[in-house]
Amino acid sequence: MAVLAFVIGVLVVVIGLALSIALHEIGHLVPAKRFGVQTSRYMVGLGPVVWSKQIGETEYGVKLLPIGGYISMAGMYAPVRKKTRARGVLATLVQDARDANHETLVGVDDSRAFYRLPVWKRIVVMLGGPFMNLLLALVLFTVLYSGIGMNQTTTTIEAVSECVMPAGSAATECGEDDPPAPAYAAGLRPGDRLLSVGGTDVATFAEASKIIQANPGEPLSLEVMRDGVEVDLTITPVLAERELAAEDGTVTTQEVGFAGMTAAVARVQQPIWTGAEATVDGLGRVAGIILQLPVRLWDTAVDLFTGQERDPDGPLSVVGVGRLAGEVAAAEAPILDRVSAMVGLLASVNIALFVFNLIPLLPLDGGHVAIALWDGIKRAWARLRGAPEPAPADATRFVPVALLVVVLMIGMGALLFAADIFNPISIAG
Structure with missing residues (x-):
């Protein structure tokens, strides 16, 4: 199943990349046609043609490799009648480009050439793809x-610790000498949803944690929603060493107020x-x-x-993107x-x-x-x-x-x- 899932992931990216390229070229094609430029080809992909169909003056097609695409417009460059005087490979390249450009204008109404468009229209055509x-x-x-949403902590309690364990402890069960956790002692239960802490309404678990961490040893009123009913509790955070992550990603150990509860994670639409x-x-x-x-x-x-x-x-x-997918x-x-x-x-x-x-x-x-x-x-x-x-x-x-x-x-x-x-x-x- 893992191999099949891997192949499906690669195919999704290949199809997605092909669609991205197709839309890129449509971004060029639509304004070019709107401005009257003669377009002879619209191709998605590179290499041999897999499928094509002539519609009006334009051949629409798909090529084998989904790693590029193009549209062919008459007169992409202004025609230059003079021959290059210089000799050498570079001069030959320039002259070949001029000859190829002339070929795109053969039998074409000169007013429909791309280079004849006003500057702003040429810019619109060329920026249409990236746009x-x-x-x-x-x-x-x-x-x-905003549709799928992002995983983030909520104000709903996922779990409540029965005791306070030392920071970094690998123990999975409470010892006889471990004091009861404030959240457990206050009567919090998994599934409770925090409404306010210390008289302050909280919309996120981070807001509740900030109040608790700032008030060790201070009794705090706690309002929770339990099975559709509002319940009032009182919690007294204890001073404990805990690892805290800063915005830059660094982790430090500090003595802060601690309650002993963890939040449920859910997808939240942004x-x-x-x-x-x-x-x-x-x-x-x-x-x-x-x-x-x-x-x-x-x-x-x-x-x-x-x-x-x-x-x-x-x-x-493309290989790397496909592999990640x-x-x-x-x-x-x-x-x-x-x-x-x-x-x-x-x-x-x-x-x-x-x-x-x-x-x-x-x-x-x-x-x-x-x-x-x-x-x-x-x-x-x-x-x-x-x-x-x-x-x-x-x-x-x-x-x-x-x-x-x-x-x-x-x-x-x-x-x-x-x-x-x-x-x-x-x-x-």
Whole structure:
């Protein structure tokens, strides 16, 4: 069963990734068609075509590998009629790009070419793809936090200790010399729901714990709901050493008020804006990873060849994401916990797609946005000087840079593939 669950987890991520890519390309396709650009192909995936269908002027299809996708638009770059004078590999690449761009314009109404669009429309088309990934991440995080809910302690009592044991004690039963726990002495029972402590209404167990910890030796009124009836009790916390966790994760031992009760954990739906907050937090984390990508890739390579444990917050390939999904699906945990983890994983993947595609380098979407902005700046400057409108920016000159980016992306992918196979990040640590 564990193997079957692992395979199902991998398939869920593969399908989720394919859908994310499909929506990304729809984000480009819809505004392109809306603005009248001729689009000849819409493809999800890379490699051999598995299925395709011609609808109007556009061929829609699915390819074998769900690791990419594209739409073909006429005139992605402004045509450049002149031949390059320089010789060499780079000049040949530029000229080949110009020739290929001309081919997309053969038999096409020039007014329907992408480069003919106003700058703002070109930006809308190119940002439409990443925007769909951002929107999908927002929806998934909202489903996760406000739909499924998050596990958190409640004001309902799960268990009551009969005695006070020393901090760090491994004993499982009370000894003769162990004093009775205040909660037990006060008459608290499992299933009671805390309403107020010391005359203060409490909405969370953390609020109740804070009052108890701050008042050792002081009798506190306790109002609980038991079987639908409000019950009044009195509890006197004892001073005891307990391990407390700070917000930064550090754990210290302190003498605080202690009652001897634990809270029940339940899924609680969060406010509707929590999904948006999680999306913003995810953007910050992924942006930080992208900014430090060369260093993180170097660390990944060192860990791969030395066998050291990898940074759990480091970059992953599709293989790594699929492996994590398989482990989540096969974990011995309630089904809802596993579903939650899968939803969060897919949301994080879409955050990564959004941020990565905004890098202002061709062939990424951010590179096309940068070209459009440069075009707009040139035109605005010409208008300010009263000069004739300049020719569109020659984006084909950046083809060597685009090729270098592709080579680096292939190298990065190969490194992360190897690391995720031979030195994987595991949810088990």
